[in-house]
Amino acid sequence: MIKKIGFDNEKYLKDQTAAILGRVKSFDNKLYLEFGGKLCFDYHAARVLPGYDPNVKIRLLQCLKDKIDIVLSIYAADIERGRVRGDFGITYDAATLKLIDDLRKWGLDILAVVITRFANQPSATIFKNKLERRGVKVYLHYPISGYPVDVDAIVSENGFGKNDYIQTKNPIVVVTAPGPNSGKLSTCLSQLFHEHKRKINAGYAKFETFPIWNLPLKHPVNVAYEAATADIQDFNLIDPFHLEKYNQSAVNYNRDVESFPILKLMLSRIFTKNYNLPAYNSPTDMGVNRAGFGIIEDQVVQDAAKQELIRRYFRYNSEYVLGIEKKETVDRVVLLMEEMGLKVTDRAVVEIARKAAEAAEKADKGHDGIFCGAAIQLSSAEIITGKNSKLMHAASSLVMNALKALARIPDEILLLSPQVINQIAKLKKDILKADSESLDLEECLIALAISAATSHTAELAMQKLGQLKGCEVHMTHIPTPGDEVGLKRLGVNLTTDGRFSSRNLFVT
Numbered sequence: 001m002i003k004k005i006g007f008d009n010e011k012y013l014k015d016q017t018a019a020i021l022g023r024v025k026s027f028d029n030k031l032y033l034e035f036g037g038k039l040c041f042d043y044h045a046a047r048v049l050p051g052y053d054p055n056v057k058i059r060l061l062q063c064l065k066d067k068i069d070i071v072l073s074i075y076a077a078d079i080e081r082g083r084v085r086g087d088f089g090i091t092y093d094a095a096t097l098k099l100i101d102d103l104r105k106w107g108l109d110i111l112a113v114v115i116t117r118f119a120n121q122p123s124a125t126i127f128k129n130k131l132e133r134r135g136v137k138v139y140l141h142y143p144i145s146g147y148p149v150d151v152d153a154i155v156s157e158n159g160f161g162k163n164d165y166i167q168t169k170n171p172i173v174v175v176t177a178p179g180p181n182s183g184k185l186s187t188c189l190s191q192l193f194h195e196h197k198r199k200i201n202a203g204y205a206k207f208e209t210f211p212i213w214n215l216p217l218k219h220p221v222n223v224a225y226e227a228a229t230a231d232i233q234d235f236n237l238i239d240p241f242h243l244e245k246y247n248q249s250a251v252n253y254n255r256d257v258e259s260f261p262i263l264k265l266m267l268s269r270i271f272t273k274n275y276n277l278p279a280y281n282s283p284t285d286m287g288v289n290r291a292g293f294g295i296i297e298d299q300v301v302q303d304a305a306k307q308e309l310i311r312r313y314f315r316y317n318s319e320y321v322l323g324i325e326k327k328e329t330v331d332r333v334v335l336l337m338e339e340m341g342l343k344v345t346d347r348a349v350v351e352i353a354r355k356a357a358e359a360a361e362k363a364d365k366g367h368d369g370i371f372c373g374a375a376i377q378l379s380s381a382e383i384i385t386g387k388n389s390k391l392m393h394a395a396s397s398l399v400m401n402a403l404k405a406l407a408r409i410p411d412e413i414l415l416l417s418p419q420v421i422n423q424i425a426k427l428k429k430d431i432l433k434a435d436s437e438s439l440d441l442e443e444c445l446i447a448l449a450i451s452a453a454t455s456h457t458a459e460l461a462m463q464k465l466g467q468l469k470g471c472e473v474h475m476t477h478i479p480t481p482g483d484e485v486g487l488k489r490l491g492v493n494l495t496t497d498g499r500f501s502s503r504n505l506f507v508t
Helices: 010-026 042-047 057-064 076-081 093-106 122-132 184-197 221-229 240-247 254-270 298-322 325-340 348-363 394-405 418-431 440-452 456-462 481-490
Strands: 031-035 066-075 110-117 139-140 172-176 203-207 237-238 251-253 374-377 382-389 472-475 494-495
Touching: 010 031, 010 057, 010 203, 010 472, 042 298, 066 093, 066 184, 076 093, 076 110, 076 122, 093 481, 122 139, 139 440, 172 184, 184 203, 184 254, 221 237, 221 251, 221 298, 221 325, 237 240, 237 254, 240 254, 251 254, 251 472, 298 325, 298 481, 298 494, 348 374, 348 382, 348 472, 374 394, 382 394, 394 440, 394 456, 394 472, 418 440, 418 481, 440 456, 440 481, 481 494
Parallel strands: 031 172, 031 203, 066 110, 066 172, 110 139, 472 494
Antiparallel strands: 237 251, 374 382, 374 472
């Protein structure tokens, strides 16, 4: 089955590059561009816009390489409290280091890191020292009393004026961050204040993929974004300022609309009187977002976005069970699904995974353990199942079965050497004193690699691992750490029913 494509990266890159270059010309060839969303590895966008390159924003920066400086901002309190970025499972300070490394791999380097709302937090100070001793320039921005409401105090020498000024050289300054609420906007505004003091008529624009302003408010792509931000209580709405000025509907989100009057007032205070500020009559006007024009098959992206909405529900529900997320977040996504007419079983692998667990339980009625089922949909649309056993976790058997299907290996042929499995089981039970001898996915993949050294069949199967990337997986139970790590590294789109795979409270 050929995967359907709904987004054209080359068309988007050409259009988006032109939009940014056009905007910088409207300001005195100096633009501070707030870069929202994920700069690298934007898998949400890739899931809702099939064909979208998760690193297309990096390619965009490469197109503009000779015209940009890159500045990263990170909130000092996020460093102090160890805030974690959910997709990578690492803290924001670690994510900042990773982002710098990722950019360098693409031939891009950053100009500086800005620590925002810095108040001598110990962890933030250590982070600053670490960066500086590795040759990264660090600037400090400080808390401003009354931000963002007291415009007179903010746009003053005691407000933005006390922040460090970043010396830039290129016409476009990209301001990005490891995650939301890191201080990107305040960094841009602070720089504008300092630039205009120096008679440099720099401007501001915002680049953010979602919501897509020229799609309908209830288009599944925009609804999927609303679900993705349900945990921070964002919601989409028709930009009232844009509608009033142009009699044209444009989709934006609540925080941008709510902050627009104050932001416009700040900009009017910052800009010198003899400079004509380009007409920003709405939050939409401030954006340079062209993702909507890269969509080439609307039905394809609608279908994909609906699936993402279901995946988002499962993610929040599992996080709620784990004590991470609020019930209100889960309820919000349930409401969005109802509005779209969606059920959880509209995700093809869900019902089949549940039936696999039921079949395992019927086949082993004397067993008093927990029966876990799993299902994966391959690129051919074929769905393969797996279940837990004394030998393997459900995730492990699922991946082994999927590899057999991809390599056309008969089911009765063993992929893993029994000697290897026995030795790992012996290690777990006799030496490591583990509660279970059953192999989790990470252990199973290691066993497969070892078996491939002496078994051509295992070698064939291992060569198919790359074909699992992007496949849809559902499990009836929350994966153990070893299963979760393995599935994440394989790059599958995982959902679970939010039930625990063990009665133990502590799971390794």
